[in-house]
Amino acid sequence: MKLGFIGTGAIASAVVRGLTGQGHHIRISARSAARSEPLAAEYPEVTIAGLQEILDQSEVVFLGLMLGDAPEILGALTFPSGLQVVSFMAGADLAQVASLVAPARAGAVMMPFPSIAQGGSAIMALGDTALLERIFAPANTVFTLEDAVELDAYLCAQAVLSPVARQLADAAAWLGARVSDPTKGEAFLRMLVATSLSQSDAETLLAVLNTPGGYNQRLRQHMDDAGQGAALLAGLTSLEAKA
Numbered sequence: 001m002k003l004g005f006i007g008t009g010a011i012a013s014a015v016v017r018g019l020t021g022q023g024h025h026i027r028i029s030a031r032s033a034a035r036s037e038p039l040a041a042e043y044p045e046v047t048i049a050g051l052q053e054i055l056d057q058s059e060v061v062f063l064g065l066m067l068g069d070a071p072e073i074l075g076a077l078t079f080p081s082g083l084q085v086v087s088f089m090a091g092a093d094l095a096q097v098a099s100l101v102a103p104a105r106a107g108a109v110m111m112p113f114p115s116i117a118q119g120g121s122a123i124m125a126l127g128d129t130a131l132l133e134r135i136f137a138p139a140n141t142v143f144t145l146e147d148a149v150e151l152d153a154y155l156c157a158q159a160v161l162s163p164v165a166r167q168l169a170d171a172a173a174w175l176g177a178r179v180s181d182p183t184k185g186e187a188f189l190r191m192l193v194a195t196s197l198s199q200s201d202a203e204t205l206l207a208v209l210n211t212p213g214g215y216n217q218r219l220r221q222h223m224d225d226a227g228q229g230a231a232l233l234a235g236l237t238s239l240e241a242k243a
Contacts (some may be wrong), residue, residue, distance in 0.1 A: 007064030017117040067240035079104035093148040
């Protein structure tokens with residue numbers, strides 16, 4: 001396909017990397033040159049182009065802009081009527097995207113994660129998910145959402161990734177201070193968490209790890225007593241209130 005990207009931040013760059021090697025021709029904007037130039041240098045199918053050229057020469061264009069910057073940047077462009085647009089812009093639903101890109105078609109809103117660069121990533125999506133399946137599956141899994149309210153809820157809940165990563169980093173640092181190879185220790189913990197959760201739902205895994213007096217049970221109970229669960233729910237509720 002002929003794919004275009006307006007905005008090449010960290011997430012958009014990861015999406016570009018994940019799409020290389022599949023026969024696509026990919027045009028990216030010069031915005032964030034520190035990311036766009038290495039992409040064009042590394043992948044022969046990726047070229048840097050002007051914003052209007054990206055719109056005119058693409059079948060699908062992905063918007064990786066900050067929502068606050070989008071009206072000024074996109075308002076100076078002419079969108080072809082046959083173009084399909086997919087937005088990565090947090091806080092923008094399909095109706096908002098449609099108003100910014102008319103008469104082009106606002107096909108979908110999707111929220112990818114950095115792991116999309118390697119494949120095997122979850123993608124939250126609203127709108128024409130058949131289009132996204134065509135582009136990103138089967139290397140990634142598209143989770144189809146019902147409406148903007150559900151998208152907001154998923155956006156809040158996905159933020160658990162950062163505190164989980166913080167906990168794993170802290171545990172890896174604790175382990176690293178006690179073993180001969182800290183890098184191997186962190187790799188072990190990352191694999192342990194990733195494979196355990198990929199092969200079991202959370203409640204089943206908790207039950208399996210609930211051996212009376214076992215290390216996992218004792219640490220979990222310690223953290224529950226410290227208010228970890230209540231703090232998480234309060235944080236999610238706060239995010240929801242400000243969404």
